[in-house]
Amino acid sequence: MDRDLVEQAQRGDREAFGILARTHGDRLIAIAQRILRDVGRAEDAVQQTLVIAWRELPGLRDPDRFDAWLQRLLVHASYAEARRSRTWSANVRVLPSEGPAGPDEATALDNRDLLERGFRRLPPDQRAMLVFTHYLGLSPTEIAERLGIPVGTANSRLHYAHRAMRAAIEADERALPVAGGRLG
Amino acid sequence: MTTQRELDRILDGFLADGTNELADRVIQAALADIDHTPQRRHLRAPRRLFMTTMQTRLAVAAVIGVLAIGGGFYLLQRNGPQTGVPVASPSAVPTLGASPIGRATPPAGSPGPTALVGPMGVGRQIQTSTRLNDGRVLIAGGYALGDGSLASAVLYDPVTNTFSPTGPMAGARGYHTATLLKDGRVLVVGGGTANWSATLPPEGAFTFLASAEIYDPATGTFTPTGPMATPREVHTATLLEDGRVLIVGGMTTQSESVASAELFDPATGTFSTTGTMKNARAFHTATRLGDGRVLIVGGSPAAWNNSSTLDSAEIYDPATGTFSTTGSLSFGLTFHAATLLKDGRVLITGGNNGYQGNLASTEIYDPISGTFTAGKTMVNGRVYQTTTLLDDGRVLITGGGDDYTNRRFLSSAELYDPATGTFVATGSLATARTYHAATLLTDGRVLVTGGYGADAPVAAAEIYDPTTGTFSPAG
Numbered sequence: 001m002d003r004d005l006v007e008q009a010q011r012g013d014r015e016a017f018g019i020l021a022r023t024h025g026d027r028l029i030a031i032a033q034r035i036l037r038d039v040g041r042a043e044d045a046v047q048q049t050l051v052i053a054w055r056e057l058p059g060l061r062d063p064d065r066f067d068a069w070l071q072r073l074l075v076h077a078s079y080a081e082a083r084r085s086r087t088w089s090a091n092v093r094v095l096p097s098e099g100p101a102g103p104d105e106a107t108a109l110d111n112r113d114l115l116e117r118g119f120r121r122l123p124p125d126q127r128a129m130l131v132f133t134h135y136l137g138l139s140p141t142e143i144a145e146r147l148g149i150p151v152g153t154a155n156s157r158l159h160y161a162h163r164a165m166r167a168a169i170e171a172d173e174r175a176l177p178v179a180g181g182r183l184g
Numbered sequence: 185m186t187t188q189r190e191l192d193r194i195l196d197g198f199l200a201d202g203t204n205e206l207a208d209r210v211i212q213a214a215l216a217d218i219d220h221t222p223q224r225r226h227l228r229a230p231r232r233l234f235m236t237t238m239q240t241r242l243a244v245a246a247v248i249g250v251l252a253i254g255g256g257f258y259l260l261q262r263n264g265p266q267t268g269v270p271v272a273s274p275s276a277v278p279t280l281g282a283s284p285i286g287r288a289t290p291p292a293g294s295p296g297p298t299a300l301v302g303p304m305g306v307g308r309q310i311q312t313s314t315r316l317n318d319g320r321v322l323i324a325g326g327y328a329l330g331d332g333s334l335a336s337a338v339l340y341d342p343v344t345n346t347f348s349p350t351g352p353m354a355g356a357r358g359y360h361t362a363t364l365l366k367d368g369r370v371l372v373v374g375g376g377t378a379n380w381s382a383t384l385p386p387e388g389a390f391t392f393l394a395s396a397e398i399y400d401p402a403t404g405t406f407t408p409t410g411p412m413a414t415p416r417e418v419h420t421a422t423l424l425e426d427g428r429v430l431i432v433g434g435m436t437t438q439s440e441s442v443a444s445a446e447l448f449d450p451a452t453g454t455f456s457t458t459g460t461m462k463n464a465r466a467f468h469t470a471t472r473l474g475d476g477r478v479l480i481v482g483g484s485p486a487a488w489n490n491s492s493t494l495d496s497a498e499i500y501d502p503a504t505g506t507f508s509t510t511g512s513l514s515f516g517l518t519f520h521a522a523t524l525l526k527d528g529r530v531l532i533t534g535g536n537n538g539y540q541g542n543l544a545s546t547e548i549y550d551p552i553s554g555t556f557t558a559g560k561t562m563v564n565g566r567v568y569q570t571t572t573l574l575d576d577g578r579v580l581i582t583g584g585g586d587d588y589t590n591r592r593f594l595s596s597a598e599l600y601d602p603a604t605g606t607f608v609a610t611g612s613l614a615t616a617r618t619y620h621a622a623t624l625l626t627d628g629r630v631l632v633t634g635g636y637g638a639d640a641p642v643a644a645a646e647i648y649d650p651t652t653g654t655f656s657p658a659g
Contacts, residue, residue, distance in 0.1 A: 012223060018215055025206035033203040042203065043210045050214035051221055058223050076537070079515070115198045134192070135199040148485060148493070148516075150463055165195065166186050 006063035009054070017057070021050050024067065028074050034131045035078045037120055045077040052077065068146045075128050075147055082124040118168025126161035133158060302643030303659025304347050305338055308634045309641040312362035313621035314370050316401050319343070321623050322370055323633055324351065324399070327358040329640050333377050334358070337399070337406075340633070340645070340659065342625050347645070347659045350404045353397055360393070361421035363429050365450050370399040371429055372406065373448070376417040392417045392436055396448070396455070409453040412446050420470035421448075422478050424502050430478055431455070432500070435466040441485055442466075445500070445507070459506040461498050468494070469522035471530050473551045477501050479510070479530055481549070482517035493518045493537055497549070497556070511555035513547055521571040523579050525602050528552075531559065531579060533600075534566040542567045542586055546600075546607075562607045563598045570622035572630050574650050577602055580610070580630055582648070585618040593618045593636065597648070597655070611654035617642050631658060 002023070008016035028049060032042035052073050060069055119127065132143045144154035186194075304323065311326025311334070324337040337351035353372060360375025373396045396410035412431060419434025429448040436442050443464040446455045461480065468483025478500040485494050493516030498507045513532070520535025520543075530549040537543055544566070546559035562581065569584030579600040586594045595616035598607045613632065620635025620642070630648040632655070634641060645658035 010223075014215070014218060017218065018211070021211050021214060025211055026204060029206040029210070030202060030204045034199055039203050043207065046206060047210050047214045047217070050211070051217045054214075054218040055221050055224050076515075112198065115194065119198070130195060131199060134195040150485065150496075152462070153496070162188070162191060166191055169186055169191075169194070 002066055003063045006057070006060070006066045010057050010060065010063070017054055020066070024070055025050075028070065031071065031131055031135070032074055032078050032081075034135055035075070035124060035127045036081055037116070041081050042078075045074065045081040048077045048080070049074040072147055078128065079124045114168060115165070118165050121168065122161055122164055126157050126164070129154065129157045130161050130165070303645055303657070304340075304633060304643045305349065306334065306336065307637075307641035307643035308334055309619040309636045310358045311621055311634050312360060312372070313623040313631070313633055314362045314364050315623050315625065316364065316370070317368040318401065319626040320401070321625070321631055321633075322350070322362065322399060322401070323347075323621070324362055324370075324372060325353060325357045325360055325375065326634060327641065332356075333375075339404075340631060342627065342629075342631070345659060351399065351406050353399075353406045354408055355393060355395055355397070357393055357417075359417040361419060361431070362399075363421045363423050365398075365423070365429070366427040367450065368401060369450070370401075371409070371421070371448060371450070372397045372399060373410070373421050373429075373431055374412060374416045374419055374434065392434075398453075410448070410455050412455045413457055414442060414444055414446070416442060418466045420468060420480070422470045422472050424472070424478070425476040426502065427451075428502075430458070430470070430500060430502070432470050432478075432480055433461060433465045433468055433483065435484075440464070441483070447505075459500065459504075461507045462509055463494055463496055463498070465494055467518045469520060469532070471522045471524050473499075473524070473530070474528040475551065476503075477551075479522070479549060479551070480507070481522055481530075481532060482513055482520055482535070484518045499554075511549070511553075513556050514545075514558060517543075519567045521569055521581075522549075523571040523573050525573070525579070526577040527602065529602075531571070531600060531602075532556070533562060533571055533581060534569055534584065536567050542584075548605075560605050560607060562600075563609050564594055564596055566594060568618045569594070570620060570632065572622045572624050574599075574624070574630070575628045576650065578650070580622070580648060580650070581607070582622055582630075582632055583613055583617045583620055583635065592616075593638075599653075611648070611652075613646055613655050614657065615642055615644055615646070622648075633658075 002020065005016045005020050009020060025046065028046045029042055032045040033039055036042045036045060049070065053070055060066065129143060132138045138146065140154040140158055141151050144151040306328055308326035308328055312324050314322045316322055319342055321340040322337060323340065325334050328334055333356035335352040335356040336349065337353060338347045339350045340347050356377055357375030361373045363371045365371055374393050376392050392415040394411040394413070394415040395408065396412060397406040398409045399406050414436060416434030416436050420432045422430045424430055427450055431446045431448065433442055433445070441464040443461040445458050445461065447458045448455050463485055465483030465485055469481045471479045473479055480498045480500065482494050482497070495513040495516040497510050497512060499510045500507050515537050517532070517535040517537055521533050523531045525531055528551055532547040532549065534543050542565035544561040544564060546562060547556045548559045549556050564586065566581065566584035566586070570582045572580045574580055580597060581600065582597040583594045586592050593616040595613040597610050597612060599610045600607050615637050617635030617637050620632060622630050622632045624630055628650060631645060632648065633645045636642065646655040647658045648655050
């Protein structure tokens, strides 16, 4: 179905493009929010992606590749959004709406907070690698193909991202900061 | 120590949480935006056209034919038959006498309506422009109206301010390279042979050229040499300090970018393979650095794909014959330009980053640190612009694409001043153009030739004078 809609949209059919946008929108916001860690910025990235996709759609050679192509555009839009906001280096606030009920839950929140801080320290391209690997379940080869980067680059970005996350976890295991703290 | 399995489990759980539903207002906002966003319909993309169905290609060919014949008929009616130099086929050599082009009298009963003549003869885009040791400029090949490739070549003489025919090449070609050798001859390499207006190649039969030719200014003739091991177009060719020529990357059959490189030895007239790049790429830039190494930047890693660009750069070392990675661009770039500055750094301007087609952004490569840093932005976003190092160290940037959807190309030009790192507007071209060429003349002026204008390849040329900051007609 996508292929027909894509071909119609390539010919300028806005209604067909609207159906595509609604079909793929949830997946796009899920990816963008996980990379950017901010719903508002993720929505901006998705909106930007849809507009760019509309503009560039006639240049898409293979309509069956629409989904992968759209995700590639989204990742680039997320990079641009991240550059604008510089969100990856600072200002972590992950506080529960209500206080923890007990020690186990408090530990879980602390662990989540340290993961959040570690993740936000990563550059956007490494964040994207983690999202595509651990959320979408893709292999480095699949990610490389989808993002249009060499496999070696995908592997190295994933390696550095894993190393950084491991270091973040182990550093915080040694000196767990207060949840809701701010990093410089 | 956290094991990889534990880390995977932790990250799987961490990234499972998050937003999974897009608010409808975002889609509504996007759809409202696209009401004001025209779709980008690319000016010329023969490789993508090549991948379409035969039915579509035949339809495109029919439209081109109708437009060419209809437009030519209209122009003949308007201008009268005496104004045109006939061009029987875009790939044919213009039937010109020894007189300067544009002043030739067309033979009686000449076939083929066309107004695609001017000082340069036939209008051409994606041609090469090479300054010879005697100061003349060799303009060779390229594509005419309807993407017909050209075998013809012309010489511009700045002393007489005239163009005259030379050659022709043995093979029609566009997206090729032309490199001035140390002995004063010119090496022409590869390119595409598409002649879409005449006969469409059957599916899968499109080929790029492995052939090469050498132009001898003393005789005005092209002689076959080589060939290369790999057919390619949109590659780069760089003269090395020892006189050999490095051919890098490009696109080959089925529109795949290649990582291979070859060396041309003018002493033997042969190509030999050399190191392979880390990345396959086409539409990249290659710049010989002050120490003799060659900087390769960006490009397209695969087939024609608007959102596929490389942010990586590599260095070729002629001493070892190998490529090694160096710093990366801030983001992937293709269709950009690179210029060696007098202080040894390299200015990267404009281009396409995969989803924005006419960037104003710039970067500077420092060969000492091996890193790129962001530069100031140009006055205009551009793609397929020309950049020319002037004698005073500034860089002239001309034309290029601005809005391909609406076929809005730039007549504007700007100057980069390395002392301040800033771009300022300078005089404008008389003809807006993209896919053109610019060459520094021996007297410090810049010759701008051909390209694609409002609706056809341009046969007019202009000269930029840095002392006045203005363009004037050439030829």
